[in-house]
Amino acid sequence: MRVCLDAYSIDLPHQTGIGVYARSLAAAYRANGVMVDGLFGRIAPRFDDPELAEIAFHRQGIVVGDLPLRERLRWFTDGLMGKVQASRVERSGTVQYRPVAERFSCLDGVLNAPMPLGRAQRHFAKTGRFLTVRLPKDVELMHWTMPVPIRAEGIKNIYTILDLIPFVLPYATLGNAEHEMKMFRTILETADQIVTISEFSRSEIARIFAVDKESILNTYLSASTEATIAAAPEDEIEKFVAASAGLQLRNYLLFVGAIEPRKNVERMIDAYLKSATTLPLVVCSSSGWLNEETITRLDFLSRSLDGTSRMNGGGKRIIRINKAKDADIARLIRGARAVVFPSLYEGFGLPVLEAMQLGTPVITSNTASMAEIAADAAILVDPFAVDELARAMETISSDDVTWSQLAAAGLARAETFSPKAFAERMRVVLNMPDRVRAKVPLTSAEGAPAGL
Template structure:
């Protein structure tokens, strides 16, 4: 009987994904390629049915938000039920092979099993606040290995439970994160005391966990994060990328700077814009691909004030919404450079993605990014606007520097390829007695 490896679907359910969603997708793809069976537990707020065909149909419906009063009573009932039974049982979503799922691949890729329990992740935090206990769940197709890719206070009964802590930004930069610091601190303490193992995505994050939480050295493993693009996207010919850029965005290949990611305090977008305005890069627009996040009013106000205007020095700021992965890859490949001056990261996925595609990178001296970028990027103090402006000017003016970074980037990013990640994961599983 093949070993089953399950992953939580907290971020996998997001259509445009996040860095953690990319992490979870890579985890599923790698475990399936190693030879394990894979599954996901979702928390989609959709209906259920005893009829297997209807249950699958309802799962793929658009999520709904119940009225507040109904939600409160539902939560109370679930808490009471959890106290009585000491477990919740997610329901299995069958595959009846009659739903067209081509637009829903983000929910189904690399999966052998799908389970769902509405709002289970929010409920687990409510339950934790009321009880200081992790929510126990029992899965019909019990996985030997259960990966929790976020700080989720849930435990799969009868499984080895691995918890990924991507970074300690909520504690090292508390002003740049709006999470519940007290609850997260307590969850991490319980993971250290009762979880089977902790995974993380950089040696910098691992050292933070060991230092701040005094975790045992052998209880925290850094497997890094995988960076992978479909071959068709990664190897897309330059002339087709150029056609995409011109036709979709009105951009010239190799003649703009790019930032992509959420606009939140740690991403440092306001200083990025200030540095761009001060840099000597006439005719190079700054393209910002993002969705609205939280507590970044100054950043958003500055973007709204400046975007789509003809600015001094033949400059322009262009803001684009999140887009399909194929379009984003074209934007990355066609950029003069990615500029990603984040003040704190656990891994810095955009840095590794851009390097893997041969796009020069300007980023920050934050320890995790230094670790990921190595000598293949220009790294500056993220608080130093002048230094960031000088780096942007250097990339705009120096073709030899651009050529050098284009050569170094893919070599550095190879450390984080899907194949290397899969080998690290395989070795890690073997330490716990699992092998193919």
């Protein structure tokens, strides 16, 4: 059997949570003996010569205006028809793949269709219809790793709905809510199978869109933390955290994630400043949105607390690390005293799992999916209660017994989300009959998000 996954998140320069999911999903399919293609959406001229086609696919920065005239005409014709043809990118032996192995090593094959995600979204906004992609005949199943307004023609389509953040926290997101609501409804009405990644998200989808919960499959997910980092001796991790950020092993608190309203970074800072802990707070962040005031505050506190700490010979410090590599983030997690992740809303909460896999205790929220994923293997707090979060920071900083118990409990809990367990859940998906589709009501179900 041959399955295709969209490669939008795999093709990003920096790994995201969806990218981790896509790679884990590919590994789970492959563990079940399934061949996995990645469908890329790059703009590239088409050639009959496979070698030229492969080289063109890998060229960076091509825009529609760079294409030959016949290709530009095809681009506009495809747009009017709402149908795009995908072609297979064969390896000729000319292009070196080792420098870009992270993007392609999880795949058995590469397909490309000139449909950047923005193109599909604009088509849907203008016409109200999904863009259709024709895949090679040997592909039997298309699995979209996130909600997108695209459908593969003539084969089974599975969509993963990770969360419902655009509807539950609209003030913390960007985008067109009307278009997203219509897209989600269309997916729920037409998909051959709907997959999600937690019981919380499964309940939210059923609640907000008033659909049968039993028609949604929860597979959870996995995170393939690099085995070399998990197994590395402590002195190696100790040297890394000292050299990279001047930190001491197991002597700092760590936040990992984008800086955006949902991640609750402002309250985390408030709690840290209010707490009695003197461990540094390291904020390892990627780019986010709606975050100008938070970043300004982080930068100010980073400078001012560092100066105070130097004058007093110690004390609180906030250290910001921007856009670290995935392997370095894993090392920082492994070396931390604890990961602090007080998010307001998640479909899963990947940093919670990544920390547990590496034996690092976690402080996280008792709302949304985080309590479900962490269970009793973390300190759970009300993400709105600054005092409660401050006390949790103090406890994990000073109580070695609690620290050891949570480290052991986290490792045990992480086995629930191992690559093997994920592959077994995906085997169920492969063997499931198509879901019974139902009309999604135009008016969403009422009710507040659980725990908020």
